[in-house]
Amino acid sequence: MSRPEPVSAAVRSLAGLLALGLGTLVGWVVLTLPESTGLREAVAAQMDRSGVTHPVTAVLLNFRGYDTLLEVAVLLLALIGTWSLRLAPAERSPDRPGLVLRELVRLLVPLLVVIAGYLLWLGAHAPGGAFQAGALLAAAGVLLMLAEVRPLGRLSPAVLRLLAALGVAVFLAVALLVMVQGRLLEYPVAWAGGLILAIESAATVSIGLALAYLFLGDEPRVGSGRGRAG
Amino acid sequence: MSAVVAYGLAGAGLVAVGLYALVVHEHLLRKILAINVVGNGVFLVIVAAAQRGPGVPDPVPHAMVLTGIVVAVSATALALALAVRVRDATGQPRLAVPADGTAEPSAGRPDGAAR
Numbered sequence: 145m146s147r148p149e150p151v152s153a154a155v156r157s158l159a160g161l162l163a164l165g166l167g168t169l170v171g172w173v174v175l176t177l178p179e180s181t182g183l184r185e186a187v188a189a190q191m192d193r194s195g196v197t198h199p200v201t202a203v204l205l206n207f208r209g210y211d212t213l214l215e216v217a218v219l220l221l222a223l224i225g226t227w228s229l230r231l232a233p234a235e236r237s238p239d240r241p242g243l244v245l246r247e248l249v250r251l252l253v254p255l256l257v258v259i260a261g262y263l264l265w266l267g268a269h270a271p272g273g274a275f276q277a278g279a280l281l282a283a284a285g286v287l288l289m290l291a292e293v294r295p296l297g298r299l300s301p302a303v304l305r306l307l308a309a310l311g312v313a314v315f316l317a318v319a320l321l322v323m324v325q326g327r328l329l330e331y332p333v334a335w336a337g338g339l340i341l342a343i344e345s346a347a348t349v350s351i352g353l354a355l356a357y358l359f360l361g362d363e364p365r366v367g368s369g370r371g372r373a374g
Numbered sequence: 375m376s377a378v379v380a381y382g383l384a385g386a387g388l389v390a391v392g393l394y395a396l397v398v399h400e401h402l403l404r405k406i407l408a409i410n411v412v413g414n415g416v417f418l419v420i421v422a423a424a425q426r427g428p429g430v431p432d433p434v435p436h437a438m439v440l441t442g443i444v445v446a447v448s449a450t451a452l453a454l455a456l457a458v459r460v461r462d463a464t465g466q467p468r469l470a471v472p473a474d475g476t477a478e479p480s481a482g483r484p485d486g487a488a489r
Contacts, residue, residue, distance in 0.1 A: 151398045159397035167390025170419060174382030177423060182432030199433035200440065208437060215441045222448035226455040232462070275444055351444075358451035361458070 195336025197269040204273065205340045209329040213319060216311045216347055223308060223354045227363035234361065241291045249291040256284040264348050268337065274311075274344035274351060281352025286359050301364035304353065311350030315343050382422035388415030400468040402457035406450060413446045 187199050187207065194202035204212050260280040267273030288295065296304065318339050319329045326332070331339050357363070392411030399405055417439045424435035461467045 151400065156398050159394050162397070163390040163394035166393055167386050170386035170389050170415075171383050174379065174386055174419060174422060177382075177426055179427040181427060181429070182424065183434045184430065184432045187433050199430075200436045203433050203437035204440060208434070211438070211441050215444050218445050219448045222452040225452045229455050229459045231455060231458055275440060355447070355451075358448075358455075361455060 193333045193336070195331065195333070195338075195340050196267075198267065198271070200271070201267050201273055201340070205343060206331065206336060209319070213312075213315050213329070216315055216350065219351060219354050220309060220312050223358060226358055226361060230363075231361045246291050246293075249287045249293060253284045253287060256280050256287075260284075260348065260352070264344055267344060268341070274347040277344075277348040278351025279355065281348065282355030282359070285352060285356030289356070289360060304357075304364045308350055308353045308357065311343075311347035314346035318343055378422050378425045382419050385415045385418030385420075385422060388412070388418065391415075402460060402467050402469065403454075406453045406457065409453075410446065410450060413442070417442060 187203060190207065191197070191199065191202060194206045196202050196205070257280075260277040263272040263280065264274060264277040265272075267276075318331075322329065322331050322339070389412050392408045392413075392415060395408035395411065396405055399408065420435045420439050420442075421431075424433075425431040457467065460469065
């Protein structure tokens, strides 16, 4: 910044003291935490009813499914909020993307999609799952945008919006449908694995799309010729 | 000192550094970055707190942090879009009101670029 910082020395030293105090407090808490197993035993005791074998996935999609449902909704809300700001479309560089970028995208994008599918499947029994897979899909989407390739460019904006909402819709539908036999988000044990996979698959698509479009900033429009999303 | 305690202390340090930067920097991009540094410090502390004692860590804090990361990314994206909008509307990438108390008209965009 060319302008000098207008924050006065008094504010700086006060902020420094505040930050130092808070950092010391948190550090002291870290050092004095009592030894504990937390909720590890409680999770382990219920693992065989969760439908998956990885404890973090079991907590995310089953025991604390409510958190994850709201989290997917927050992501969708952020996307709707960003689109509603109606930012000006990004300035397009007059130069075409270079040969190296285009060839790199050609190599990387199929690989990213395959690894995303692998991570999605892996989530049931090892670190992985919908969010990691969705992040990879979003990376593929951003690469495609940078290379100005648009495999999804022919889809109408309405379809793209539906895909962005698919994760929340499927999650909510499953959450409500299992109420026939029990309570909200309490999956029947026999179906839990399949239901979790269905939710995660839908969430992966929506997360990838939402993150990629958050990178782009402006919403897909009809016939704008600029829907260069991946 | 175990590695887990080192993670926790690093998290505490990140919280302090991020809080300081959040206060002293006016530029909205720097503020958004500072909030992210604070948030990642909190994530580190929570992940470190999941491993207290021998054996595998408690999965619940890990799931909480995973949820938190996605929420933080969503909030960051929305904040960045809002910051761009503020700059487009006022010509300034900061929230401070000029000394004479009048907001600049939207035409006063010095760099002329939309983004």
